[in-house]
Amino acid sequence: MGLFSKDIKTMEDLYVHGLQDIYYAENRILRALPKMIEKTADGELKRGFQTHLKETENQVKRLERVFAMHDREAQGHKCPAIDGIIREAEDVMGEIEDPAVMNTAVIALAQAVEHYEITRYGALMAWATGLGHRQSAKLLAETLKEEKATDAKLTAIAERRINPRGDKSTARRARKKTSGRKTPAGKKTTRSVARRSASRPARKTTRRKSAARRHA
Numbered sequence: 001m002g003l004f005s006k007d008i009k010t011m012e013d014l015y016v017h018g019l020q021d022i023y024y025a026e027n028r029i030l031r032a033l034p035k036m037i038e039k040t041a042d043g044e045l046k047r048g049f050q051t052h053l054k055e056t057e058n059q060v061k062r063l064e065r066v067f068a069m070h071d072r073e074a075q076g077h078k079c080p081a082i083d084g085i086i087r088e089a090e091d092v093m094g095e096i097e098d099p100a101v102m103n104t105a106v107i108a109l110a111q112a113v114e115h116y117e118i119t120r121y122g123a124l125m126a127w128a129t130g131l132g133h134r135q136s137a138k139l140l141a142e143t144l145k146e147e148k149a150t151d152a153k154l155t156a157i158a159e160r161r162i163n164p165r166g167d168k169s170t171a172r173r174a175r176k177k178t179s180g181r182k183t184p185a186g187k188k189t190t191r192s193v194a195r196r197s198a199s200r201p202a203r204k205t206t207r208r209k210s211a212a213r214r215h216a
């Protein structure tokens with residue numbers, strides 16, 4: 001970015017800047033993930049990170065395809081946000097000895113990275129759509145889906161490891177939600193029961209009003 005000029009003039013410039021920013025971030029994450037894998041002693045977490053490492057390699061290639069679609073060379077733009085998130089993760093991991101504490105910390109630190117990626121891909125996808133770059137938007141949406149899935153997996157592991165009771169109640173809530181949505185025709189759904197109980201006080205009020213009219 002120029003000292004005296006403003007390089008981002010149009011939405012297209014902003015979009016390309018965003019692509020360069022996330023390209024830098026993905027490459028930075030590629031270098032950070034092996035350290036997280038090395039630090040965690042939990043098998044499920046390790047496997048999860050290994051899977052995401054492969055996905056991240058593919059996400060870099062996907063971004064290169066997006067750059068190519070716009071006749072641009074894939075190029076990163078230094079992103080202080082991801083540098084800060086990763087530097088903090090490395091500092092915190094360097095301060096922990098206990099393996100259980102390490103697993104808990106690594107999950108939260110990795111989720112900070114995922115959340116950052118989710119916001120960036122969400123914006124890029126919307127901008128690509130707005131600018132009429134449908135194919136690019138489609139590719140960016142694929143990555144966004146992977147980042148969200150990784151975040152959800154990390155949440156599930158955290159709930160099982162850190163708060164097993166919370167995990168059970170989450171599962172119960174999920175079951176209730178599903179049973180409320182998809183039930184065979186004619187059967188009562190959670191929503192219909194909720195609607196019915198919400199309508200009860202209204203009927204009572206009507207009855208009370210008509211009784212008052214009779215006495216008047």
Ligand SMILES: [Fe+2]
Pocket residue numbers: 026029056059117147
């Ligand atoms: Fe990524």
Ligand SMILES: [Fe+2]
Pocket residue numbers: 052056113114117147150
């Ligand atoms: Fe990611």
